[in-house]
Amino acid sequence: MSQFDTHKVSHRLASYMTTERLGVSLLFLMNGFMIGAWAPKIPEFASRLGLGEKSLGLMILTFGLGSIIMMPIAGSQIARFGSKAVSRFAAILLTPMLLLLSVANNIWTGAIAIGLFGGLIGAMDVAMNANAVATEKHMRRAIMSSCHAFWSLGGLLGSATGGFMIEWLGGFAHAIVVTLLATLMIGLAWRNVLHDAPHPDEHKDEAPHRLPRSPLPWLIGMVALFCMVPEGAILDWGALYLRNELGASVALSGFAFAGFSFTMAAMRFAGDIIRDRLGAVRTLQICGTIAIAGLLLIGLAPNASVAIAGFALAGIGISNMVPIAFSAAGNLPGMAAGVGLSVVTTMGYSGILLAPSLIGFVAEHTGLGPIFLALSAFLVVVLLLSRLARHADGTHH
Template sequence: MVGSRDRLARTGVAGVYFVQGMCFAALLTRVPALQEKFGFSEGQLSLVLLAVPVVAGVGSVLAGLLATRFGSAIVLRVGGLGVCASIVGTGLVASRTTLYLDLAAVGLFLGLVDAAMNMQGVAVQRRYGRPVLASFHGVWSAGAIAGALATAVTAHWRWALGSALGAVALLGAAIALAAGPRLLRPAEEVSPVRDNAVTRIPWAPIVAVGTAMMLMYIADSATSNWSAVYLHTGLHSSQGVAALGLAAYQTCMVVGRAFADRLVARHGPVRAVSIGGAVGVLGLLVVVVARSPAVGIAGFAVLGLGLCVVVPQSFSVAGQLDPGGTGIAVARVNLFNYVGFVVGAALIGLVAQSRGLRAAFLVPAVLAVGIVVLARSFRPRAVAAGDARGVRPVVGG
């Protein structure tokens, strides 16, 4: 039975997801402004964007080590405020050197929060005894919409770069501080069943679902890092309209994830991931053939609707592989997030420089077919033990 403490924890974790999505999107939709401010070519910009997920991977590993010892809540409370503070710095720096240092801090804090918030999300799902993880990622997407719209609204303000990021950071810090006391404490998120059979995490299924998530994040990286640039420079939209590509993508992420938990519970994760991957391929092909900003934005929307299910189900599998609730499997799967983001940023930048952004978006379209092929790796797994209160294991997704 779901208790009041579980519901309270769910609201706190949702708040953390919202802040992370909002800050991330607010920063990425300012990429065209950063490119113009510092005079980056597309190749140089790809290298700058590449550095953030590389450092975030370090943050994810660090989160796994810290959460195992201190619990994921403290990692989130520190990391969340760090994300907010560092994105403010991005809007204020005046030289390339200080920008690089600030983006390194952004990446480190993003990695800490990404891993730790999914540890909390998996723990809440385990306590609920039914799929709820997609709803958290839906809240992340809602936050991303808010961040992208903040850019669209402030695109023509004087000092828009600093003021937009500052406003988002202040709101994010307030929500993070309110959410902190609601998060699950270490004793609440970890199962007492911690023998060797439970805590030995198999690598083969992690690599399988992680690869599918990597392919998803290649497409996500292309959208997050390059949709605004593509719409602005390739399809000749204004900067305000260019920010709507990411907003449309995340809007359909929210719509899809609002129903994903129920669809997975009814039809199973294999079918959900397979169909979602196919729809994602279709959305990217629409982006490639677009001749107007409206069609390009529509393609990003279809992409979001298709790929919305992949990440929540990847972390659900991680939770099933780690019924002891150590967070080890979640941290490992989360690394594929950054591998995908790094590969996506590099591939799109390299192809864009030689063939243009239109051709560059064909690359993730082809790679996303792999998600359909790997869908079988998301089949439900029996869990050795439930949590301390006897809640049934989650095997539906």
């Protein structure tokens, strides 16, 4: 490689990972890592508090309600103080939450701890997405998809190591290790997060604590919701579908979400380059079409192998749809990024939190195959609303 080529490569790497981009990527990594580390703790948490399936379901609902309550509050605080301040504050409060969940010894302390955990995950989620939008504007290029890729990577690290650590070290020692690693991630991110405190005159006509009157954030929220319902369905019901309806072994049934997660994370790292090349609207339309094909393949699959290919295809499609919706929400004209984002994240995550239980109720009567087919109709609506993605290009075009 010539000296000129080497210089070009190093310049590209430098532009790819500026300090601000590193800062916000570490926030996403830490948030995903905390959720990933919590997943393998759930059985131990349930047995310690003596929770049956219904009681555990209510506890998990408390996590979701905590998120949905805190997301709009975080949005209003971002409009006042900027996303850097809110994301750092939420991250500090979130860091010791797994320790709190590990010492909860009755249903009430457990419910308070899990509600706080969900609330802080949600608040940090809105703030770090707002900071990613601000960093996109600062860099004049798309970064949202790779930020979400770091979140997926964090979730993978937390969930893959958690089970082993709990088995070898015990639940409390695992929580200590997770807390130390999360503190390290926040420490590395701390100075690098982009400062974006709002100008005193900015959005002066807008009351940050009120819900926006413009239909735009609600419509983009619908895009996020309809993209995240299939994601929640695959997460909660994919393995069961392979096991119960397509006769897969326990080991093979794990490949439903694994195939989906792998292609989703890989495509999220590539998503920003694709979006910079094609624009947000075209990228969303192509992704939506691929995701529809994946869901149809899952629903019509004659065996587990074909269904797993469908899950992988759906992961490719869905990967960059939510990051584009979030970028669009943070760039709506005349609206603070935190306000638009709080609407869209709340609507989107309610799809992952609330839809799976409804799916379970319907699946008792229809089976899961028809449900995956029906979910493709949600993405047809996303395609019909795809022109809204043009707001995402305001970040860097």
